[in-house]
Every structure is written in C-alpha cells, then in structure tokens.
Amino acid sequence: MIRYALTCANDHGFESWFQSAEAFDRLAASGLVACAVCGSDKVAKTLMAPSVRPARQSTEPAAKPLTTPQNPAEMALAAMRRQIEENSDYVGMNFAAEARAIHDGEAPERSIYGEARADEARKLIEDGVPVAPLPFLPARKTN
Known part of the structure; x- marks a missing residue:
C-alpha cells in the first residue's frame, strides 16, 4: 500500500491509499480517482515527505512473515x-x-x-x- 497526498483542479488537498504507484497511475488515467471534497477527477499527486522507519538493531531477532x-x-x-x-x-x-x-x-x-x-x-x-x-x-x- 502507498499513500499519496493529492490535490484537485479546484485546489482541494486530500490523501488516499493505493495498492501501488502503478495502481494510482492506472486509476487516475481512467478518471477513477476523484477529489474527496468536490468530486473532480482532475487529480494530481503533490509533494509529501516519505515515512521512514529507523534502522533495526543487529541484535534484533529476525522478523516473522506478516500475515x-x-x-x-x-x-x-x-x-x-x-x-x-x-x-x-x-x-x-x-x-x-x-x-x-x-x-x-x-x-x-x-x-x-x-x-x-x-x-x-x-x-x-x-x-x-x-x-x-x-x-x-x-x-x-x-x-
């Protein structure tokens, strides 16, 4: 999952989650991404800071598979x-x-x-x- 900060042609800002960057591109190109405020399908990604986790300590046990x-x-x-x-x-x-x-x-x-x-x-x-x-x-x- 990837979260994008988005803005519409009417300058409304909102965020949404997508399965992948390709999923966003595909949905946006099809007109299926719409502004949460006004419904405009003229939506673009805006600049946002990535969420980064600190590095793991080498003494930490191996991670279990996520289910x-x-x-x-x-x-x-x-x-x-x-x-x-x-x-x-x-x-x-x-x-x-x-x-x-x-x-x-x-x-x-x-x-x-x-x-x-x-x-x-x-x-x-x-x-x-x-x-x-x-x-x-x-x-x-x-x-």
Missing part, C-alpha cells in the same frame, strides 16, 4: 473495511442508482457500498446525495 497488517494505517484501513462490509449491503455497479433511490425514498433506507464512475459520483454529490469515496477496492477486484 495481517502491522502498521497503524493498515490496521485502521482493515478495521474500516471490516466495519463497512459487515454493516452495509454491497450493491456493485448499481451503487449510483441505489443511492439515488434510497435518497429519493424509493428504496428502503440502509447503508450501502459499491462502485460508481467518477461522473456518477459527482452527479450524486451535486444532487445532495450523501456519498463518500472509500480508500479500498471491493474484494472481487483484489488479487
């Missing part, structure tokens, strides 16, 4: 994902339509998560539908 996230950011992201998946309905690519139906009272009110194109998400925000981007992809899209 679960160990740093606080990864642990928080994993906890957020669990919370959302346990307490929300996954609606897949129908997210925009389902969010609008719930907002308009045409579908039962409940927590949902899913996928939407940047233009669909922007339209929901413009229409006052309360939505927010998630810092992870649905399980079906991960390796």
Whole structure:
C-alpha cells in the first residue's frame, strides 16, 4: 500500500491509499480517482515527505512473515473495511442508482457500498446525495 497526498483542479488537498504507484497511475488515467471534497477527477499527486522507519538493531531477532497488517494505517484501513462490509449491503455497479433511490425514498433506507464512475459520483454529490469515496477496492477486484 502507498499513500499519496493529492490535490484537485479546484485546489482541494486530500490523501488516499493505493495498492501501488502503478495502481494510482492506472486509476487516475481512467478518471477513477476523484477529489474527496468536490468530486473532480482532475487529480494530481503533490509533494509529501516519505515515512521512514529507523534502522533495526543487529541484535534484533529476525522478523516473522506478516500475515495481517502491522502498521497503524493498515490496521485502521482493515478495521474500516471490516466495519463497512459487515454493516452495509454491497450493491456493485448499481451503487449510483441505489443511492439515488434510497435518497429519493424509493428504496428502503440502509447503508450501502459499491462502485460508481467518477461522473456518477459527482452527479450524486451535486444532487445532495450523501456519498463518500472509500480508500479500498471491493474484494472481487483484489488479487
């Protein structure tokens, strides 16, 4: 996972996590990275200082293989994902339509998560539908 400081064309600053630098490039080129404030898909990386751990002491025992996230950011992201998946309905690519139906009272009110194109998400925000981007992809899209 890699964290980037980002800014949009409207000069809003925010941060987001990506699986890799290539994943950010691929998502940004597809218009799938959007500003968390205004929804603009004109997003660029900004300068940020890297997070560097101090060197290990030579007397430290060999590290064990990691099977679960160990740093606080990864642990928080994993906890957020669990919370959302346990307490929300996954609606897949129908997210925009389902969010609008719930907002308009045409579908039962409940927590949902899913996928939407940047233009669909922007339209929901413009229409006052309360939505927010998630810092992870649905399980079906991960390796």
